[in-house]
Amino acid sequence: ANVLDTIPPPLLDRMEVLELSGYTLQEKLEIARRYLIPRQLKAHGLTRRNISLPKRVVARIITDYTREAGVRNLEREIASVMRVAAKRIALGETKKIEVTISNLREFLGPPKYELEVAERVRVPGVVTGLAWTPTGGEILFIEATKMEGSGKLILTGKLGDVMKESAQTALSLVRSKARDLGIDPKIFQTTDIHIHVPSGAVPKDGPSAGVATTLALISLLMERSAAPLTAVTGEITLRGQVLPVGGIKEKVLAAHRAGIKEVILPKRNKKDLEDVPEDVKKALKFHLIQTIDEAIALVFPKRKKRKR
Known part of the structure; x- marks a missing residue:
């Protein structure tokens, strides 16, 4: 079975579960x-x-x-x-x-897959996240856009209840930090924000896209593109704390397969990197964070001033 949720708890309690990770x-x-x-x-x-x-x-x-x-x-x-x-x-x-x-x-025939990460995140409002699925890890693109409105939040992409709540939390956090980020607070009253996660036919749920969603909103409202070959995972809180998530090995392998160069993870997931193969760890640069401010500094580095 690829999913444990469908197995009755009394039966699952009598079984030994063998977890097989993806291959490098x-x-x-x-x-x-x-x-x-x-x-x-x-x-x-x-x-x-x-x-x-x-x-x-x-x-x-x-x-x-x-x-x-x-x-x-x-x-x-x-x-x-x-x-x-x-x-x-x-x-x-x-x-x-x-x-x-x-x-x-x-x-x-022609290649079925291309390394599209750099192209997809070239525009503001798009951040690369990492997800766990029953068949292994995957990268996912969190997209955000805005239009004139009355402050509504629109969520699409067949998102589950937990992921919807995570997006609500991300928006509230960004609103609370608007002045610090150089965002006009009035924009939230006159603008509708739409968050979409592509592959709309595939159900998605869980809190691990919280940090990525927050960064996508910041990217949109600051009108700054995110670092192109960087992927992120982690749960976000209203206070901006980054909490640990599961499936780290599978997510890191997915990032490696997709051509990602840097991965941002919750600091409390550091122990999970021990399960990642050495050749994959050598090929990627890892950033372990505790707060959203650390993620912002990594994904939106300060622009260097040109010397006159």
Whole structure:
């Protein structure tokens, strides 16, 4: 079962729960080399003499054609490569197929995923958050916009009750800090604010997007773009305290997969970084925070004054 919520508590109490985290890029490469590629070679009547699938090509398949915690879709993409190769060999076009990064499109078509984080957060009002799902961690974009109105807060994106309350808390916090942030307090009386979390068909809930939502509102109202390759997770309070959240390993792996360079986490989640693979920790820069003010300083660094 991917979700424990549907299991009756008396039954769950008698079960031993095994939590399996997502795989890193290196782990996926090793699984592909040892199991997935040999299995698909056999399934398509091929041998390693018929096709060359280098490690760097498999890595490109993982980053450009899959976005998952496991390897199910990776095996499907490898199977697609094998089918094209088997067809060409059966038609007598060649005796051996060389799959390279330059000709990968001939086997799988155009890439399905691109590193879009930097583009998505280039405009004010968008911040990259991190979420936990039953199938692993994911990045999510918190978007905020404003229009003339009477101070309403509009929430869309199939958000659960906890996430809606978190957004309300974020707005109240920003209003209380408006003068310190250089925001005109009157704007909250004459403006409607709309917060949206894309992938509207997917249900979302939990308090861990609180900090990201707060930063998205600040970005919108200050008209400043957030740091492009930075992702954040953490629960927010009305006093601006950042509380710990769950699923840190899965969220960090998702950030790494998406090309994120810096991750902002609650300070009390420091112990959870011990579960993150060393190669992932070396590739990312972590910031451990206790208050929203620390997050603001990281996501909206002070502009350097130009020397005359």
